[in-house]
Structure formats: C-alpha cells, structure tokens
Amino acid sequence: MDFQLKTLTSSLAASEKADALVFLVPEGAVADNDALSVIAAAARLAGDFPDKAGKLLSLYHPVGIAAPRVVLASIGNGQPAQVRSAVIAAINAAKGVGTKRLAMVFAKAPEAGALHSAMLAAADASYVYTTTKSKPEPRTLRHVTLGVPDAASLAGAFAEANATISGIELAKEWGNRPANYCTPTMLADAAKELADLPRIKCEVLGPKEVAKLGMGSFAAVAQGSSEPLRFIVLQYSGGAKDEAPVVLVGKGITFDTGGVSLKPAAEMDEMKFDMCGAASVLGVFRTLGELKPAINVVGLIPSCENMNDGKALKPGDVVTSMSGQTIEVLNTDAEGRLILCDALTYAKRFKPAAVIDIATLTGACVVALGGVRSGLFSPDDVLAKALETAGEQSLDRCWRMPLDEEYAEGLKTHFADVANIAGRAGGAVTAAKFLQRFVDGFPWAHLDIAGSAWKSGAAKGSTGRPVGLLVSYLVSRVGMSIAATPAVAPRKAGRKARPGA
Ligand code: BES
Ligand code: MN
Ligand code: ZN
Numbered sequence: 001m002d003f004q005l006k007t008l009t010s011s012l013a014a015s016e017k018a019d020a021l022v023f024l025v026p027e028g029a030v031a032d033n034d035a036l037s038v039i040a041a042a043a044r045l046a047g048d049f050p051d052k053a054g055k056l057l058s059l060y061h062p063v064g065i066a067a068p069r070v071v072l073a074s075i076g077n078g079q080p081a082q083v084r085s086a087v088i089a090a091i092n093a094a095k096g097v098g099t100k101r102l103a104m105v106f107a108k109a110p111e112a113g114a115l116h117s118a119m120l121a122a123a124d125a126s127y128v129y130t131t132t133k134s135k136p137e138p139r140t141l142r143h144v145t146l147g148v149p150d151a152a153s154l155a156g157a158f159a160e161a162n163a164t165i166s167g168i169e170l171a172k173e174w175g176n177r178p179a180n181y182c183t184p185t186m187l188a189d190a191a192k193e194l195a196d197l198p199r200i201k202c203e204v205l206g207p208k209e210v211a212k213l214g215m216g217s218f219a220a221v222a223q224g225s226s227e228p229l230r231f232i233v234l235q236y237s238g239g240a241k242d243e244a245p246v247v248l249v250g251k252g253i254t255f256d257t258g259g260v261s262l263k264p265a266a267e268m269d270e271m272k273f274d275m276c277g278a279a280s281v282l283g284v285f286r287t288l289g290e291l292k293p294a295i296n297v298v299g300l301i302p303s304c305e306n307m308n309d310g311k312a313l314k315p316g317d318v319v320t321s322m323s324g325q326t327i328e329v330l331n332t333d334a335e336g337r338l339i340l341c342d343a344l345t346y347a348k349r350f351k352p353a354a355v356i357d358i359a360t361l362t363g364a365c366v367v368a369l370g371g372v373r374s375g376l377f378s379p380d381d382v383l384a385k386a387l388e389t390a391g392e393q394s395l396d397r398c399w400r401m402p403l404d405e406e407y408a409e410g411l412k413t414h415f416a417d418v419a420n421i422a423g424r425a426g427g428a429v430t431a432a433k434f435l436q437r438f439v440d441g442f443p444w445a446h447l448d449i450a451g452s453a454w455k456s457g458a459a460k461g462s463t464g465r466p467v468g469l470l471v472s473y474l475v476s477r478v479g480m481s482i483a484a485t486p487a488v489a490p491r492k493a494g495r496k497a498r499p500g501a
Contacts, residue, residue, distance in 0.1 A: 001123050001142065001165065005158045008105055008147030010036045014065045018103035018145065021067035022090040024118070025107045026078040027051035035064030037107065040072050050074065053082035054089045069097060078110065080117035080395055087118045091125035091141065098140055105147035112157035115148065117395055119161040120168070120468065127169065129176045129461060160480065163290035164394075164471050168464035171283030175276045175454060175462025178269075179255035184230040184303035187252055187275065190282055191232045191301065197289025199238050205231040215302075215342035217321040221335045222304035224259055224312025231343075234281070234299035236288045239478075244353035245296035246474060247442075249343045251336045251359035252278030252303030259306050259332030260314055267456065274336070276453035276462060277358035278303055283467040284474070291471075294478050298350050302339040306332070318416045322346065323438050328416035336361045337431055338420060341438040354383050354443045356473075357435065358466065364427025365448040371455065373399040374466055375448035377432035383443045387473055396468035398447060401429060408433040 008016060011034035013023070023036050028051070030041040039062055043049035049057040053076030062070050073090040076082035087104070094102055104118065122144055130136035148154055174182055174190060188204040195202040207228050210219055215231070222229035232252070235245075253274035257263060263271065281299040288297060313319070317329045319338070322345040327338065336359050347355045365375040373391075376398040378384040384400050391397040407429045410422025418437060422430035432446050452465045 001126060001139065001144065003119055003158070003162055004143070004145045005151045005154060006145050006147055007149065007151040009149055010034045010105065010107055013103065013105040013147050016066060016103045016105070016145065016147065018067045018101045020069040020071065020094045020097070020099040021065065021103045021105060022071045022073055022094065023105050023107060024073050024075045024083070024086060026075050030107060035062070036070070036105070040107070043072060052076060054085040056089055056093055058093060067103060069094070069099070078108070078114055080113040083110070083114045084117045084121040084395060087121035088125045091122050095126060095141060100140060101143045102141060103145045103147060106149070109149045112154060113393065115146065115154050115157050116161040119146070119158070120165060123165040123169065127172060129172070131173065131177060132181060156480070160291060160475065163287045164468060166290055167283035167287030167467045167471060170286045171276070171279040171464040171467050172462040174279040174282060175273055175464070177272070179272045179305070182254050182272070182275065183227045184252065184254055184305070185228065187254065187278060187301065187303050188230040188232050191234055194234065194282065194285045194289060197286070198292060199236055200285060200289050201235045201237070203233040205233070213322055213346065214320070215322045215346070217319045217327055218302050218304070218339045218342040220313045220317070220319040220329070221306055221338050224309050225305035225307035227254070227305050229302070229304035232299070232301035232303060234285050236285060236297040238288065238292055238294050239296040243296050245298045245350050246477070247298040247300060247347045247350055247352040247355040248281045248284060248470065249300045249340060249347060249355060249357040250278035250281035251275065251340055251357070251361065252301045253336060253339070254303060254305050256306045256333070256335065257308055259308055259335060260312055261331045261333040262308065263333060270454065270456060273454040273462060274360050275303065276360050276449060279462070280358050280449070280465070280467050280470065283464060284470045287467065287471050288474070291475070293475050293480055295474055297474060298347070298352070300343045300347060302343045304339065306335045321438070323440070325418060325437065326416040328413045328419045330413075330419050331421045334420045334431070337434045340435055344435065344438040345440070348440055348442065352442045354445070355439070356387070356445045356447065356470070358447045358449060358470070360450045360453050361448045362428045362431045362450055366451040368401070368428055369399055369451050371451045373397045374452045374469070375428050376400045376445060377403055377429070377448070378445035379403055379436070380443040380445065383445050386476065387445055387469065390473035390476060391469045394468035394472035396466050396472070398466070398469065401432070403429065403432060403436065
C-alpha cells in the first residue's frame with residue numbers, strides 16, 4: 001500500500017481527485033464554510049451523522065466535491081483508538097465499491113498518534129493475502145492520500161507509521177503462508193533477504209552448528225522432521241558500537257503437530273501460525289531497516305517443525321540444553337519452550353540491554369486473555385512498564401501476568417533438572433517459569449502471543465502482532481516516538497540506553 005501525506009485543508013480537499021474521499025470529523029461543531037464542512041455540519045445537526053466514533057454517512061457525487069464518493073466518518077474524541085475504529089469502518093465501506101485511490105482527510109489537525117493509527121488501520125483493513133492463490137486478486141485499495149492541515153509537522157509520524165506497516169505486512173505474509181511454503185529454510189531465506197536493507201546483517205546456522213553449540217533441546221524438537229532446522233541470527237546496528245543491544249527471540253515452529261503427544265485434528269491447520277513470533281521478529285527488522293533508528297537490535301529465531309516419525313522425541317526423553325540443564329520432555333507438544341530455552345542461552349553472548357521473547361506458546365494464554373491482549377511476563381518492573389506503555393501507544397496491547405515462584409513447583413521431576421510441563425492449571429505462567437530458568441544476567445520479558453498473533457474463523461489470518469508493540473518499544477528507547485511531534489528526534493551524542501528501560 002502506498003501512502004502519501006499532503007497538506008490539505010477541508011476546502012482544498014473538495015477539489016482533491018480520488019475515487020473516494022473519507023472526511024474524518026471529530027466530535028463538536030464543524031464551523032468552516034467549505035463544501036465538506038457544510039455537509040458534515042448539516043448532517044450532524046439533522047442527526048444523520050452522530051459523533052460517535054465509527055459512525056459513517058456515505059454520499060454520492062455531492063455538490064462542490066471532486067471525488068464521486070464521499071464518506072463522512074466520525075472519529076469521536078480524535079484519540080488513536082477512536083480514529084482506528086472510524087478508519088476500519090470507512091475503509092470497509094470504500095472497499096465495497098472498489099475504491100483504488102482514496103483520499104482520507106482530517107477535518108482538524110490530528111495528533112501524531114492519531115495519524116499513525118489511521119494509517120495502520122487503513123493498511124490492516126485493506127490487506128489481502130495472495131501468495132498461494134492461482135488467480136491472485138490483489139488489494140483493490142492501493143493509494144491513500146492523507147490530508148492534514150500541516151503535513152510537515154507530521155512527517156516523522158508518517159515515516160514511522162509507513163515503516164511499521166511494512167514490518168506488519170511482512171509478519172502477516174510469513175504468518176499466513178502454509179507450512180509447505182514456510183519451512184525453516186524458507187524462513188531463513190526471508191531473513192537473509194532483510195540483510196539487503198541498510199545496517200542489517202544475517203547469519204543462519206544449520207543442524208551441525210546447532211549441535212556444536214550444544215543446543216540439545218532445540219535439536220531434539222527438530223529430530224522428528226525431515227526439514228532441517230535453522231537458527232537465524234539477525235543484527236541491526238543503528239546505535240554506537242559499544243551500545244548493548246535489545247535481543248528479540250521469536251518462536252519459529254513452522255508447523256506444530258504436537259509430535260508424539262499429537263494434537264487433535266480439528267483446527268490443526270492453524271499450527272502453521274506457530275512461527276508468528278519469528279515472523280514478528282522479521283517484521284521488526286524490516287521496519288528498522290526502513291526507519292533506521294539509532295539503536296542496536298539482535299533477532300534470534302530458532303526454527304523447525306514439530307513432527308512425528310521414527311526418530312521423533314518421545315514423552316519421557318531427557319534432553320540436555322545449551323545451558324547444561326537437563327529437561328524431561330513429559331509432553332512433546334510443549335515444544336516452544338524447548339527451542340526458546342536454547343535461544344535464551346545463546347542471547348547471553350550479546351550482553352543484552354534486554355531480551356524479549358515472542359512466542360505462540362500456550363493455549364492457556366488464549367483462555368486467559370483471548371485475542372485482545374498478548375500475555376506479558378517479566379520479573380523486571382522497568383522493562384514490563386516500558387512494554388505495557390508501548391502496547392498502549394501502538395494499540396497493540398499486552399497484559400502483565402504473574403511469575404511467583406510457587407508456579408514453578410509443578411516443573412519438578414525426579415528424572416532431570418526440570419520437566420517441560422506442569423499441570424493444566426496456570427499453563428501460561430508455568431511455561432513462562434520454565435523459560436525464566438534459562439535467563440541468566442539480563443533483563444527479560446516474554447510475550448505469549450498465542451491469542452493475538454492470528455484470528456480464527458471467517459477472518460482467519462495473521463494479525464502481524466506484536467510488531468507494532470515492539471517497534472513502539474524500540475523507538476521509545478531512543479526518544480523517537482509516535483507520541484512526539486515530529487517523531488524523528490535528533491540522536492543525542494553519547495547517549496547510553498538504560499538497561500531494562
Ligand atoms: N503452539 C502451541 C500453543 C498454542 C495452542 C497456540 C493453541 C495457539 C493455540 C504450543 O506448542 C502447545 O502446544 N502448547 C501446549 C502446552 C501444553 C502441552 C503444556 C498447549 O498449550 O496445549
Ligand atoms: Mn505444541
Ligand atoms: Zn507450538
């Protein structure tokens with residue numbers, strides 16, 4: 001999708017050429033004398049255009065306006081969440097009539113966050129997946145001109161939103177691909193392609209290197225598949241050489257059958273989405289490559305299939321992780337933590353400022369939080385707060401969950417240092433407690449995106465979450481933020497990132 005930011009008053013907007021024009025109107029009086037404002041004010045007065053966010057009024061060839069179709073859209077108080085609901089409604093209306101070129105005009109100057117949410121909502125509502133269709137019908141809506149009273153003041157927010165959308169769309173693409181179009185090798189190739197962007201390097205390890213590193217837990221999950229595992233290491237170097245990086249670790253199970261602890265057949269296809277954590281890391285790197293913030297970021301993706309065959313891991317098997325801890329695999333379907341624990345151990349070598357793992361880890365998290373908020377687990381209050389704030393800012397929200405030591409009780413076993421599952425109760429937390437055992441000397445947070453990474457049912461598909469949250473967190477560390485206008489703050493010389501912040 002191609003966005004353009006343009007200075008347009010509501011009177012200039014009347015002569016803007018487009019297939020359709022969306023006029024975003026906040027609550028309160030519409031006072032101006034131009035055609036759009038007069039219609040909006042009259043419709044408000046008549047009760048045909050209520051000021052509740054998301055309310056629409058569609059017009060056809062209104063007098064004095066160049067665009068043949070006009071949609072008046074209420075944005076309520078103008079806050080990002082209300083703008084988002086208005087834009088989703090308006091784009092769906094515009095899509096219905098085959099709009100290719102859309103002008104979206106703010107009646108009043110939006111804040112940076114409102115412009116950001118409008119762009120993300122427009123991209124989300126018009127996204128279409130095409131890769132495995134024989135006659136792809138590409139997205140109809142291609143060009144969106146955003147009209148604001150003063151384009152220059154929003155240039156930073158515009159750039160950040162654009163880059164974030166590219167990242168989200170990359171994450172959606174890889175999330176949505178079926179497992180036969182998204183093997184660990186293909187995922188690694190996608191990561192290598194990102195190294196074409198400025199400041200990005202990519203290294204890919206295979207089974208031999210992973211064995212040599214002693215990643216016995218990761219290798220054990222992969223051993224039941226004929227697809228070779230891949231361990232992807234991405235590095236984005238935008239900050240000073242000696243500045244500690246943020247490490248992002250993404251779960252990259254390209255298909256999760258459950259292994260010998262086989263999953264039920266119903267909806268098993270959705271386990272192609274079990275690499276959405278990995279996809280979100282790829283997405284973040286694309287955004288970084290486009291936005292070029294002054295920060296260092298490492299991305300680690302352990303990727304394999306969780307399959308069944310004569311060589312597959314069996315319940316009761318004990319594996320040795322890279323940390324040296326032995327793990328009794330009581331359930332082969334709790335494989336995410338088995339690949340992540342070795343990546344967390346590997347992360348230590350970067351002397352990270354913070355490590356955040358992102359994983360479609362537990363069905364229990366879906367039960368706890370549904371699809372609205374991702375689960376956030378962290379023993380570090382500063383890091384947790386920063387991620388919560390980033391979630392609110394980007395409207396890609398999370399909810400902090402507990403990590404009390406008592407939750408680790410059930411992971412005890414007679415046969416190894418730790419078991420890979422505890423009882424059914426508190427399953428999202430016990431999974432996080434397992435991961436925490438492999439955190440050694442850095443601030444750490446875990447995002448369980450099992451509920452938020454994709455939608456089931458009629459709207460089945462990857463959401464691209466939590467790319468928005470992660471980008472917002474990363475840029476906030478260097479003082480670039482969608483809340484600030486303009487969003488691109490100058491880089492302060494010698495500024496060191498505060499660990500965990
Ligand atoms: N990938 C799944 C988690 C999952 C399940 C995400 C359903 C979204 C929807 C993970 O590998 C898994 O199977 N977890 C098990 C853990 C259990 C065996 C302790 C689960 O949640 O059932
Ligand atoms: Mn599983
Ligand atoms: Zn899984």
